[in-house]
Every structure is written in structure tokens, then in C-alpha cells.
Amino acid sequence: MSDKKLQVEKKYLDIKTKAEEIIPLKEDKTVVMVGTATCGKAAGAIDVREAFKEEIKKRELNAEVVEVGCIGHCYAEPLIVISKPGFPSLCYGNVDEGLSKMLVENYLEGDDPCYEFALVALEPNEEFPTFTDFPRGAYEGKIILEQCGLIDPEDINQYISVDGYHALVNALGMEPGEVIETIKESKLRGRGGAGFPTGKKWEFCANAKDPVKYVICNADEGDPGAFMDRSILESNPHQVIEGLIICGYAVGASDGFIYVRSEYPQAVRRINAALEQAREIGLLGENILDTGFNFDIEVFLGSGAFVCGEETALINSMEGKTGMPRHRPPYPAEVGFRGNPTIINNVKTLSYVPHILLKGVDWFKGIGTPDSPGTAVFALVGKVENTGLVEVPMGTTLRSLVYDVGGGIRNEKEFKAVQIGGPSGGCLPESALDLPIDFDSLQEAGAIMGSGGLVVLDENDCMVEIARFFLDFTQKESCGKCTFCRLGTKHMLDILKEITIGQGKRKHLEILGELALDIQNGSLCGLGKTAPNPVLTTLRYFMDEYEEHIQGRRCPALMCPELINFYIVPKKCSKLCSACVGSCPVEAIYTREDGLKAIDLEKCVKCNSCPAACPPEYDAIIKVSPPERVEELEKENA
Amino acid sequence: MNKMISIIIDGKEINAEEGRALLWVALENDIFIPNLCAIKEKARPSASCRLCFVEIEGHPRPVTSCTQTVADGMVVKTRTPEVDRLVTTAFELLLSDHRLGCSKCPKNKACALQRIAKERKLKLKPKRLNKFVKDYPIDDSVDVFVLDRNRCVLCGRCVWADHHIAKVGAIGFSQRGIKRKVSTFGDKLLSDSSCIQCGECVKVCPVGALSFKENHKDKV
Structure with missing residues (x-):
């Protein structure tokens, strides 16, 4: 070991020893960890936290309540973990104030862990199953989400106690070139969406002549339905900071930035707190760990424009200009922020860096597929039983993601498609379920890894409407600079709107396909180039639904309001019930002479309230398409 | 001056200074490539009009010639089916958002759109796409010129001239997406601006969006 390496190792040991002294030892104190990332808070975690604090105080117990981030089981928020000496750490889901008080009384004070309310145990034990005993746990392989929700994001000592910043020490003991070589060898690919090799990018930047370089963490997560970057920043900000410092060291930068959207106030708060703590113990700032390496990080707040996630638009935004993309090349790694070579890496990409340096290239390459090693993080949402933030090895099939990890389709409906990669991604049908997911396989299928949003769609989702929905988003988020994106997406959206209201014509499909390809090939930036993906994939895999809308003026999924009508089946309706009448906001439902209910279609606004209100034992209200079908049914039932 | 190199455009051998933008090399050698937003003096092209596509040997897809610097031995084609397709679509998109009525336009016969249509045999009234209805009020509040945003193609040349030739800063882009437009600070009338x-700005406008009032006399 070189002298330099020994020296930093020693310095780190001091810090680690101190950190471990400060952290309360789990063996002698009960700790209640409340998940208070934004998702937990929205579900009521603050009330839960207060209930625990109050009850513990009232009963004068030796227990501590700490706030942690998110463990990714969104369907069961608010989530808490209780670690009591002598028991395995237990996780409880759907916790409310009542359950909190009960747990304090029965478990914290008494010794009954209330297993009936527990979700899972964190360590193997003889009493209760752990994550790996469930299909989801068996398929998941957490790397960058591993500590999320298990350590206090506002306490650097907790991160250090799980070997945090050890990778930085390893890196500082190496030459910058060696660090880049390690990342290159690991074949880590950028998790922002396109999957560009990270090591190569770093090398470009390191080789650039300019002495002043910048590194930026792109945390401008803007995809609807994606929330992994927020969750990582809120749950384990030090992991990202460590990655960014290593990146700065490798390319020779002394200024780093985290570009985070201002709509993530909790993430911003936690990053700032984390930066402050890192500075205090000398992991950031001048002469880091006495190695002579100077590096500091600033937080830059974006104003929430989707296009600012595009790296050149992000740079413009940071320079105080309008957030609009520039032509590439030159790439930011050569001419970037303030004209200097700049690395822009996604939150997830940087999060892998410490793990690779700590556990080695071979370990990393042992996970995932040969060309896309590592894991993929997905925000699994939509019509799936267990929504959440999941991390699976690359190469996992969509089928095991939806059925094993996600627990299958909700309400025993039939699977129709997954929308993968957000508005820039595509819709993949059932035939793609056995596709092993990685950067390249998704691209071939017409989607992209993108931000990792994964929306599961069932038989009640209309694919034309889904395409319209996502295009509506990109069209609104288009900056308007280049012709194809500004005008092309608007034309496509107008055509899709016409199809969903039954005014589509045959020639529309042709124009839609032509425009989509030209926008893909002709746009200036990634937003425009990928905006047609939802349209292209639905045209490719769900042409029959488009045809039904155009030829038959009907929406097979019974979703497009203009193409459906509601109808109350007299044989199923009951004189004794009028649940639907009250649910209708426009008084369109009336009682017929025979006491059964019927809908005045002139008044009906197709809000979907009445089928929801109709008690399941009758289930009398149906949707029909085309809308004229109601007249036939009326005749049949007259 | 950089060293001179030789490239081939549409089969014609051309000598050019290494590192210059392909678009200008072609135009200076009387090879027409459609363009609206290009400004010779601008170091980094905005590449926003998406009309100057060409095919270069070794590139899998057509590229914009304004962003491509010439290199020795480069082989360029200005007309291929792929290039024509992109140019046609970009042109039709721009026209779908442009108020026609050429006979009443002060730029009639000196308009870049008319030139492109003529050179590439494209229609000024393409049938494929619907026409967007634009109805911006015409700003004729200043004495010398008129700003008609309904004819604007958002090339940005006026904004550049205002910032870099006149060095005034009276106009810039505002709004985004389909609403993007050239406007004064606070979207005031030109007469209330700086x-x-x-x-x-009028001199560089390729279409009839900015025109001198004296050219309006025989119109309307």
C-alpha cells in the first residue's frame, strides 16, 4: 500500500471510530424509525411520528424515534421499523396514530411485537418472515436503495457506520486515472436514460485541456410517475455526494453542483444538511482528508421544467439563460457549464460509484447482463398490486417485474401493457413480457430505460388515450426552439385528440406514423427525439385499437369519454336502491315509473361516479361503446 | 486562416477552409441548402429551423449542415430521399404555422420560404397538415417598421441582430412550446420598449414578419 493510501485510510478510521461512538448502539435501546420521505409524509408519517413520540414520553420509555427515508414499499405507506433489543427489527405498514399507540403499549412497553400488524422482519429470525421470503425480496437485489429507509439521512455518522465514504478514501488513495479506469472497466452506464458509458464520459472530460472543470449531479427528475431520484436524495443523500466527490476527483474538478428541482423541498433540505455535515468533518472543502484535493458542492435549484433534465438545457438554466437545449456536439464533457468541460451524471449513476469502488469491478459486473451490468431501479406504478420503488438486476424480465415483484394486476384484471421510461418511453405489450430488460433490449423494442418509470396498464386502459396523455405532456413541456418538436408534437397531439373523440380518419394513421419518424430523426434534442415513442410503440403494438377508434368509432377499453355511454341494465337494477342517484353530480339519473333507475344521456357528463356507487351485488351500470349501442340495448330491454 | 482542404458536395469538388461550417461553404459555392436560422457570424449555430439537412458519408442519418464543420475528403449529398423527407416535413410544419397571403406580404418575391419552395419544388399550401390559426395583433407602433408575428418563423435572426449588431436588447424570445414568440420585455408594444x-432586425428577417413601412405602400 502506498503512503498516500495508508495516510487516508488512517484518517478515515478516525472518522469512522468517532461515528460509531456517537451512534446509539442498537443492543441497548429501542429505536423506532419512521419513513418520512415525501411519500411517507403524504401518507401521514408526521402524525405517526408524533403519536410515537407522545406515547413514549407519556410512558417514560427508553426509546428513540428517528426519521428515515423510504424503503420503497409505497403501497404500505406510512411505514415504520421498530428495532428492539432481543427482537428482530420489524417493519410495519399502513401505520396510523391508533396503531402507533398500540405498538408503544404492547410492544415497546410490553413484549408483544403484534405480529398480526407486522409486514416483514429485516433480519433472519425464527419468528417472522423477511423480505427474501417474499417473491419481491427474492427478485430484488438492492445496491443503491439498500440503505434507503434504514439509515437516518440527516445523520452522516449513520452513513459512515455502514462503510460510507470508504469508497472515497479508496479513490483518494488511487491516481485519478485509475479511478476512471475502474469505472470504465465496470461498464457502468448512465442511468439518466440513454445508457452512455460513464467511464468514457469521465475520460473525455479528464482529457479535455481546460484546467477548470465542473461536475454536476442531474437531479431534475421530471418524468410523471418517476420518483427514484427524489427518494434516494431524501433517504441517502451522502451516497450521491460521495459519488459526486469521487467523480470530481477523477476528472480533476474542484466545483460540483447538484441540480435539483425546487419542487423537491425535502430533498433539498436533506442534501443541504448532508453537505454541511460532510464539510464539518472534512470530507468536503479544502484539502479533503489531508490529501490536498479541494472540492465543494453547491445546490442549484431548477424551476421544474422537464426539458432542463436534458444536459445542455440544464447548463443553460444554470448559466442564467432560458432552459433550452443547444446542439450537440460539442458535448458538455468538452464544452459545458461556463464553456468548461463538464460532467453531468444522474443521481443513480453517481450512487453506484461508491459501491463499485468499494466492492470491486468484478462484483459489479457479476450483477445484471454483460452489456448492462448492475441493477435497474423502477418506479413500479399503475394497475399493479404492490406499487413501489424496486431495484432488480438488469436482465430481469418484465414478467417477473409485474407479477413477482409487483404481485400481479390489481382486481384480477387482464394485463394489457407496460409504459416504460416515462413520456420518452414506449408501451410494450404482453408479447414483450419475457423480454429481459436492459438498455439495449428496450431500445430494440421501441421503448427506453429512461428515468425508470414503469406504469402497468390493464384491460381498462385505452392505448390511444395513453399515447395522447404522454404526448400531451411532452407537447406542453416542449421548449419551442426547434421546428419538429414545437410544431410536430402539436400536430400529432391534435390528430390523437381527434381519434379519441371519434373524428379520426384513415389518413391520420399514416400522417401520425410519418410525423413520428420525422420528429424522431429531425429534432434538436433528446426531448423531441424521444417524444414520439409512445405513439410509435402504440402504433406498432396496438394498431387494432387505433383502427377500432377510427373505423368503428368505438373505444375497446371503454375509456375515451366521447366514444362511450353509460347504461343501467334494468334486469340488474333494484327498486330498493338509489345509490347511483345521489352519486351523480349533474342529476342525470332518474327513477323510472317502474322504480328502476335510468340515465338521461343529455345530462350525463361521463364522470364514472355511478358505476363506482352501484353496490357490487347489483353491478347494474355498464359502459358501452360506440355510444349508439345504448339505443340498441334500450330496444332489447324494452 | 486555417489550412485549405477539399470536400465533395453533390459530386462537385470544392476547396474550403478547414473547420468552417458546411452550410456556408455550400452556399458560398452556389449550392443551395434551405436554411432560416443560420447566422454566419454566430459562433454556435442555434440549429433550430431544422431545414439544412444533408447527408454526409459515414453518418448513419442526415445531419444539419450548419452544425457540421468541413473536414478534408468529406463527401456530402444535399439531396437524398432521407434528406428530402426531413426537409419537406420541416417545411410543411413551418408553413402550417405561417400566415400566407403572399400578394399582400411586403416580402413577396424576396421571401426565404418562397425561395425554398421554388428550389425544392415544395408547395406553399401543403395538404398533409392542418393549418394552425394564429391571430397575433400586428405591432405597427413604431415609425420605421412593422412586426407581424403571424408571419414569423421563429428563426431568431432578429433577436441576434438586436443583441449583437444593434446591441440594444429590445426584443427576445418569450413563452415556450407552441406559444414561443418574439417579444419585447414585458410583452409591451415596440413603441413602449427600448x-x-x-x-x-428588419434587415435580417428572412420572411415578412419584420418589414419596413416604406415597403407596405403598394400593399394592403
């Missing part, structure tokens, strides 16, 4: 009526 405009000094130097006319630099």
Missing part, C-alpha cells in the same frame, strides 16, 4: 428603430 427599441431605437435602427432597423437592424
Whole structure:
């Protein structure tokens, strides 16, 4: 070991020893960890936290309540973990104030862990199953989400106690070139969406002549339905900071930035707190760990424009200009922020860096597929039983993601498609379920890894409407600079709107396909180039639904309001019930002479309230398409 | 001056200074490539009009010639089916958002759109796409020129001239997406802005969006 390496190792040991002294030892104190990332808070975690604090105080117990981030089981928020000496750490889901008080009384004070309310145990034990005993746990392989929700994001000592910043020490003991070589060898690919090799990018930047370089963490997560970057920043900000410092060291930068959207106030708060703590113990700032390496990080707040996630638009935004993309090349790694070579890496990409340096290239390459090693993080949402933030090895099939990890389709409906990669991604049908997911396989299928949003769609989702929905988003988020994106997406959206209201014509499909390809090939930036993906994939895999809308003026999924009508089946309706009448906001439902209910279609606004209100034992209200079908049914039932 | 190199455009051998933008090399050698937003003096092209596509040997897809610097031995084709397709679509998109009525336009016969249509045999009234209805009020509040946003193609040349030739800063882009437009600070009338009526912006407008009032006499 070189002298330099020994020296930093020693310095780190001091810090680690101190950190471990400060952290309360789990063996002698009960700790209640409340998940208070934004998702937990929205579900009521603050009330839960207060209930625990109050009850513990009232009963004068030796227990501590700490706030942690998110463990990714969104369907069961608010989530808490209780670690009591002598028991395995237990996780409880759907916790409310009542359950909190009960747990304090029965478990914290008494010794009954209330297993009936527990979700899972964190360590193997003889009493209760752990994550790996469930299909989801068996398929998941957490790397960058591993500590999320298990350590206090506002306490650097907790991160250090799980070997945090050890990778930085390893890196500082190496030459910058060696660090880049390690990342290159690991074949880590950028998790922002396109999957560009990270090591190569770093090398470009390191080789650039300019002495002043910048590194930026792109945390401008803007995809609807994606929330992994927020969750990582809120749950384990030090992991990202460590990655960014290593990146700065490798390319020779002394200024780093985290570009985070201002709509993530909790993430911003936690990053700032984390930066402050890192500075205090000398992991950031001048002469880091006495190695002579100077590096500091600033937080830059974006104003929430989707296009600012595009790296050149992000740079413009940071320079105080309008957030609009520039032509590439030159790439930011050569001419970037303030004209200097700049690395822009996604939150997830940087999060892998410490793990690779700590556990080695071979370990990393042992996970995932040969060309896309590592894991993929997905925000699994939509019509799936267990929504959440999941991390699976690359190469996992969509089928095991939806059925094993996600627990299958909700309400025993039939699977129709997954929308993968957000508005820039595509819709993949059932035939793609056995596709092993990685950067390249998704691209071939017409989607992209993108931000990792994964929306599961069932038989009640209309694919034309889904395409319209996502295009509506990109069209609104288009900056308007280049012709194809500004005008092309608007034309496509107008055509899709016409199809969903039954005014589509045959020639529309042709124009839609032509425009989509030209926008893909002709746009200036990634937003425009990928905006047609939802349209292209639905045209490719769900042409029959488009045809039904155009030829038959009907929406097979019974979703497009203009193409459906509601109808109350007299044989199923009951004189004794009028649940639907009250649910209708426009008084369109009336009682017929025979006491059964019927809908005045002139008044009906197709809000979907009445089928929801109709008690399941009758289930009398149906949707029909085309809308004229109601007249036939009326005749049949007259 | 950089060293001179030789490239081939549409089969014709051309000598050019290494590192210059392909678009200008072609135009200076009388090879027409459609363009609206290109400004020779601008170091980094905005590449926003998406009309100057060409095919270069070794590139899998057509590229914009304004962003491509010439290199020795480069082989360029300005007309291929792929290039024509992109140019046609970009042109039709721009026209779908442009108020026609050429006979009443002060730029009639000196308009870049008319030139492109003529050179590439494209229609000014393409049938494939619907026409967007634009109805911006015409700003004729200053003495020297008129701003008609309904004819604007958002090339940005006026904004550049205002900032870099006139050095005034009276106009810029505002709004985004389909609503993007050239406007004064606070979207006021030109007469209430810092405009000094130097006319630099009018001189560079490729279409009839900015025109001198004296050219309006025989119109309307």
C-alpha cells in the first residue's frame, strides 16, 4: 500500500471510530424509525411520528424515534421499523396514530411485537418472515436503495457506520486515472436514460485541456410517475455526494453542483444538511482528508421544467439563460457549464460509484447482463398490486417485474401493457413480457430505460388515450426552439385528440406514423427525439385499437369519454336502491315509473361516479361503446 | 486562416477552409441548402429551423449542415430521399404555422420560404397538415417598421441582430412550446420598449414578419 493510501485510510478510521461512538448502539435501546420521505409524509408519517413520540414520553420509555427515508414499499405507506433489543427489527405498514399507540403499549412497553400488524422482519429470525421470503425480496437485489429507509439521512455518522465514504478514501488513495479506469472497466452506464458509458464520459472530460472543470449531479427528475431520484436524495443523500466527490476527483474538478428541482423541498433540505455535515468533518472543502484535493458542492435549484433534465438545457438554466437545449456536439464533457468541460451524471449513476469502488469491478459486473451490468431501479406504478420503488438486476424480465415483484394486476384484471421510461418511453405489450430488460433490449423494442418509470396498464386502459396523455405532456413541456418538436408534437397531439373523440380518419394513421419518424430523426434534442415513442410503440403494438377508434368509432377499453355511454341494465337494477342517484353530480339519473333507475344521456357528463356507487351485488351500470349501442340495448330491454 | 482542404458536395469538388461550417461553404459555392436560422457570424449555430439537412458519408442519418464543420475528403449529398423527407416535413410544419397571403406580404418575391419552395419544388399550401390559426395583433407602433408575428418563423435572426449588431436588447424570445414568440420585455408594444428603430432586425428577417413601412405602400 502506498503512503498516500495508508495516510487516508488512517484518517478515515478516525472518522469512522468517532461515528460509531456517537451512534446509539442498537443492543441497548429501542429505536423506532419512521419513513418520512415525501411519500411517507403524504401518507401521514408526521402524525405517526408524533403519536410515537407522545406515547413514549407519556410512558417514560427508553426509546428513540428517528426519521428515515423510504424503503420503497409505497403501497404500505406510512411505514415504520421498530428495532428492539432481543427482537428482530420489524417493519410495519399502513401505520396510523391508533396503531402507533398500540405498538408503544404492547410492544415497546410490553413484549408483544403484534405480529398480526407486522409486514416483514429485516433480519433472519425464527419468528417472522423477511423480505427474501417474499417473491419481491427474492427478485430484488438492492445496491443503491439498500440503505434507503434504514439509515437516518440527516445523520452522516449513520452513513459512515455502514462503510460510507470508504469508497472515497479508496479513490483518494488511487491516481485519478485509475479511478476512471475502474469505472470504465465496470461498464457502468448512465442511468439518466440513454445508457452512455460513464467511464468514457469521465475520460473525455479528464482529457479535455481546460484546467477548470465542473461536475454536476442531474437531479431534475421530471418524468410523471418517476420518483427514484427524489427518494434516494431524501433517504441517502451522502451516497450521491460521495459519488459526486469521487467523480470530481477523477476528472480533476474542484466545483460540483447538484441540480435539483425546487419542487423537491425535502430533498433539498436533506442534501443541504448532508453537505454541511460532510464539510464539518472534512470530507468536503479544502484539502479533503489531508490529501490536498479541494472540492465543494453547491445546490442549484431548477424551476421544474422537464426539458432542463436534458444536459445542455440544464447548463443553460444554470448559466442564467432560458432552459433550452443547444446542439450537440460539442458535448458538455468538452464544452459545458461556463464553456468548461463538464460532467453531468444522474443521481443513480453517481450512487453506484461508491459501491463499485468499494466492492470491486468484478462484483459489479457479476450483477445484471454483460452489456448492462448492475441493477435497474423502477418506479413500479399503475394497475399493479404492490406499487413501489424496486431495484432488480438488469436482465430481469418484465414478467417477473409485474407479477413477482409487483404481485400481479390489481382486481384480477387482464394485463394489457407496460409504459416504460416515462413520456420518452414506449408501451410494450404482453408479447414483450419475457423480454429481459436492459438498455439495449428496450431500445430494440421501441421503448427506453429512461428515468425508470414503469406504469402497468390493464384491460381498462385505452392505448390511444395513453399515447395522447404522454404526448400531451411532452407537447406542453416542449421548449419551442426547434421546428419538429414545437410544431410536430402539436400536430400529432391534435390528430390523437381527434381519434379519441371519434373524428379520426384513415389518413391520420399514416400522417401520425410519418410525423413520428420525422420528429424522431429531425429534432434538436433528446426531448423531441424521444417524444414520439409512445405513439410509435402504440402504433406498432396496438394498431387494432387505433383502427377500432377510427373505423368503428368505438373505444375497446371503454375509456375515451366521447366514444362511450353509460347504461343501467334494468334486469340488474333494484327498486330498493338509489345509490347511483345521489352519486351523480349533474342529476342525470332518474327513477323510472317502474322504480328502476335510468340515465338521461343529455345530462350525463361521463364522470364514472355511478358505476363506482352501484353496490357490487347489483353491478347494474355498464359502459358501452360506440355510444349508439345504448339505443340498441334500450330496444332489447324494452 | 486555417489550412485549405477539399470536400465533395453533390459530386462537385470544392476547396474550403478547414473547420468552417458546411452550410456556408455550400452556399458560398452556389449550392443551395434551405436554411432560416443560420447566422454566419454566430459562433454556435442555434440549429433550430431544422431545414439544412444533408447527408454526409459515414453518418448513419442526415445531419444539419450548419452544425457540421468541413473536414478534408468529406463527401456530402444535399439531396437524398432521407434528406428530402426531413426537409419537406420541416417545411410543411413551418408553413402550417405561417400566415400566407403572399400578394399582400411586403416580402413577396424576396421571401426565404418562397425561395425554398421554388428550389425544392415544395408547395406553399401543403395538404398533409392542418393549418394552425394564429391571430397575433400586428405591432405597427413604431415609425420605421412593422412586426407581424403571424408571419414569423421563429428563426431568431432578429433577436441576434438586436443583441449583437444593434446591441440594444429590445426584443427576445418569450413563452415556450407552441406559444414561443418574439417579444419585447414585458410583452409591451415596440413603441413602449427600448427599441431605437435602427432597423437592424428588419434587415435580417428572412420572411415578412419584420418589414419596413416604406415597403407596405403598394400593399394592403
